[in-house]
Amino acid sequence: xxxxxxxxxxxxSVPAHNRNQTSQLLTMMQVPFLIDCGEGTQLxxxxxxxxxxxIDHIFISHLHGDHYYGLIGLISSLHxxxxxxxxxxxxxxxxxxxxxxxxxxxxxxxxxxxxxxEWEYGDKQLLFENQNIQIxxxxxxxxxxxxxxxxxxxxxxxxxxxxxxxxDLPPSRIIQLKNGEDILDxxxxxxxxxxxxxxxxxxxxxxxxxxxxxxxxxxIPYIQxxxxxxxxxxxxxxxxxxxxxxxxxxxTEAALIAQKANVGRLLIGHFSTRYKDLQxxxxxxxxxxxxTELALEGHEFSED
Amino acid sequence: xxxxxxxxxxxxSVPAHNRNQTSQLLTMMQVPFLIDCGEGTQLxxxxxxxxxxxIDHIFISHLHGDHYYGLIGLISSLHxxxxxxxxxxxxxxxxxxxxxxxxxxxxxxxxxxxxxxEWEYGDKQLLFENQNIQIxxxxxxxxxxxxxxxxxxxxxxxxxxxxxxxxDLPPSRIIQLKNGEDILDxxxxxxxxxxxxxxxxxxxxxxxxxxxxxxxxxxIPYIQxxxxxxxxxxxxxxxxxxxxxxxxxxxTEAALIAQKANVGRLLIGHFSTRYKDLQxxxxxxxxxxxxTELALEGHEFSED
Numbered sequence: 149x150x151x152x153x154x155x156x157x158x159x160x161s162v163p164a165h166n167r168n169q170t171s172q173l174l175t176m177m178q179v180p181f182l183i184d185c186g187e188g189t190q191l192x193x194x195x196x197x198x199x200x201x202x203i204d205h206i207f208i209s210h211l212h213g214d215h216y217y218g219l220i221g222l223i224s225s226l227h228x229x230x231x232x233x234x235x236x237x238x239x240x241x242x243x244x245x246x247x248x249x250x251x252x253x254x255x256x257x258x259x260x261x262x263x264x265x266e267w268e269y270g271d272k273q274l275l276f277e278n279q280n281i282q283i284x285x286x287x288x289x290x291x292x293x294x295x296x297x298x299x300x301x302x303x304x305x306x307x308x309x310x311x312x313x314x315x316d317l318p319p320s321r322i323i324q325l326k327n328g329e330d331i332l333d334x335x336x337x338x339x340x341x342x343x344x345x346x347x348x349x350x351x352x353x354x355x356x357x358x359x360x361x362x363x364x365x366x367x368i369p370y371i372q373x374x375x376x377x378x379x380x381x382x383x384x385x386x387x388x389x390x391x392x393x394x395x396x397x398x399x400t401e402a403a404l405i406a407q408k409a410n411v412g413r414l415l416i417g418h419f420s421t422r423y424k425d426l427q428x429x430x431x432x433x434x435x436x437x438x439x440t441e442l443a444l445e446g447h448e449f450s451e452d
Numbered sequence: 453x454x455x456x457x458x459x460x461x462x463x464x465s466v467p468a469h470n471r472n473q474t475s476q477l478l479t480m481m482q483v484p485f486l487i488d489c490g491e492g493t494q495l496x497x498x499x500x501x502x503x504x505x506x507i508d509h510i511f512i513s514h515l516h517g518d519h520y521y522g523l524i525g526l527i528s529s530l531h532x533x534x535x536x537x538x539x540x541x542x543x544x545x546x547x548x549x550x551x552x553x554x555x556x557x558x559x560x561x562x563x564x565x566x567x568x569x570e571w572e573y574g575d576k577q578l579l580f581e582n583q584n585i586q587i588x589x590x591x592x593x594x595x596x597x598x599x600x601x602x603x604x605x606x607x608x609x610x611x612x613x614x615x616x617x618x619x620d621l622p623p624s625r626i627i628q629l630k631n632g633e634d635i636l637d638x639x640x641x642x643x644x645x646x647x648x649x650x651x652x653x654x655x656x657x658x659x660x661x662x663x664x665x666x667x668x669x670x671x672i673p674y675i676q677x678x679x680x681x682x683x684x685x686x687x688x689x690x691x692x693x694x695x696x697x698x699x700x701x702x703x704t705e706a707a708l709i710a711q712k713a714n715v716g717r718l719l720i721g722h723f724s725t726r727y728k729d730l731q732x733x734x735x736x737x738x739x740x741x742x743x744t745e746l747a748l749e750g751h752e753f754s755e756d
Contacts, residue, residue, distance in 0.1 A: 162494075162528075162529045163494065163495055163498070163529075187491060187492060187494070187495075187522065187525040188491060188492045188495060190466075190467065190491070191491075191492060194467070211554075211557040211558050212558050213524060213525060213554065213558060214528075217524055217525045217528070218491065220521055221491040221517060221521045224466075224518075225465075225466045225467075228466050229466070240557075242556075242557035243557075245553055246553055246554060246557065249546075249550055249553055250515075250517065250550060252546075253515040253544075253546035253547075253549075253550065253596075254515050254516050254517060254596065255595065255596050291559065292557075292558065292559050
């Protein structure tokens with residue numbers, strides 16, 4: 149089962165150069181997760197032909213406007229479109245107050261329920277779990293409480309080797325094989341050895357989202373070895389001091405984090421408006437960590 | 453001095469059919485006034501090459517999201533662009549709380565001052581006055597407190613008839629003529645009669661903005677005889693009951709208001725998403741009030 153990340157926006161602070169503010173849609177084990185929601189995200193969803201009503205889970209990293217000003221508009225539109233199923237939101241302390249005050253003054257009683265989990269800043273925290281996936285928050289190092297998110301596929305079952313499988317095997321036996329068991333005959337002897345009729349499980353994929361943060365090696369344990377890492381890279385290396393002052397990261401620093409955490413691929417984003425042409429940012433990051441790509445709006449990055 | 457209205461959005465409730473939510477820029481006596489600020493208004497300003505920093509006055513009609521969800525993003529971007537001059541906002545009770553809570557959680561100390569006037573619902577109220585213009589709020593009839601806005605140019609000075617004016621007349625004398633005075637000679641006799649050397653003042657223009665409201669003739673006294681009226685027309689006449697239930701207006705009703713108030717021109721907007729093609733709305737309104745136009749995004753309507 150592949151996962152994919154569709155970039156809906158990746159500009160820092162303000163929309164500029166036809167680049168919107170942070171938002172992306174991760175689809176893992178067929179479940180869509182919206183991560184951050186800058187102003188205009190509902191328009192970006194439309195533009196990318198993503199049905200907003202399919203989204204049941206929204207993650208907000210922190211309460212700087214470029215990461216959440218589109219949330220209340222999306223909540224409101226889902227209501228106006230007639231949504232009835234619950235919407236699950238995972239965000240920083242304070243988000244509940246912000247949503248509540250907007251709904252209060254518009255005198256809106258939503259026709260669906262919001263389940264809002266406000267993560268606590270400071271620890272790795274399990275936010276979501278189903279039979280296939282676990283999602284955690286973990287602390288980043290920014291000016292205000294800010295969390296990264298780690299999306300992990302759980303270990304998968306063994307795959308049936310259909311070429312060798314006896315045609316008449318009933319479904320209950322196939323499940324046994326997928327669960328790693330041998331199939332025994334009536335005398336309790338191994339009839340079909342698991343190893344012979346199955347292949348190893350597909351790999352369990354992992355994705356980590358880190359925005360916004362200053363360069364901080366303390367985040368490495370949380371993202372160690374992920375298949376794909378999104379890490380902010382607001383500035384180029386010559387703006388290193390400015391990056392540190394504003395609690396942001398440079399391209400080189402993001403690449404260093406990727407290298408030290410031994411991740412599979414790196415996506416960089418949250419580009420400062422000062423950079424219209426992003427190629428130099430990519431080149432600089434690649435000089436440290438070759439498997440770097442720009443998190444460009446509309447682009448999709450997937451893993452098998 | 454002409455005034456002009458640039459439409460930045462005019463769809464109701466949600467963005468659809470490439471139509472954004474309500475916002476428009478009125479420029480009167482060379483001062484730009486932003487009226488309502490749906491999500492993405494800052495992007496619409498960019499698209500229409502309007503410099504956001506030039507805007508010193510923003511009017512918000514009510515606290516339904518499609519009329520103000522873009523305000524906090526605009527406030528935030530003005531800060532990030534380095535604004536230092538005051539921003540004056542005129543809006544409904546509650547707007548101060550909403551802005552404050554967003555700034556609180558983002559730990560933002562704006563580097564400029566917001567002067568926020570919360571109008572009281574119910575009476576005509578003077579919100580703004582300078583030497584050339586007066587702006588009033590007046591009550592509309594909607595589900596939550598909602599104000600219309602009346603923009604009035606003050607009576608203008610007489611215009612010098614330059615064809616007849618003696619070339620050697622000093623500036624102080626010209627001001628006297630503009631003020632409607634005769635110029636006397638040393639003996640106190642009329643040397644230059646005002647009537648001979650001046651033309652009547654240019655007309656003082658008026659613009660009224662009415663969104664959202666149900667059909668209500670009680671608003672007519674506030675907008676009587678304005679040169680241009682923007683009035684919402686969410687539905688067509690066959691949806692009259694739905695319009696009444698939701699405290700909105702039909703095309704025919706908007707045109708009736710325009711007719712009864714004897715306005716110069718009518719702009720209709722706040723189109724329901726159910727109408728992709730707006731021509732039938734225009735036709736229906738024109739059948740009652742010929743001088744009707746669609747408040748289409750990107751269009752500009754001006755008066756000399």
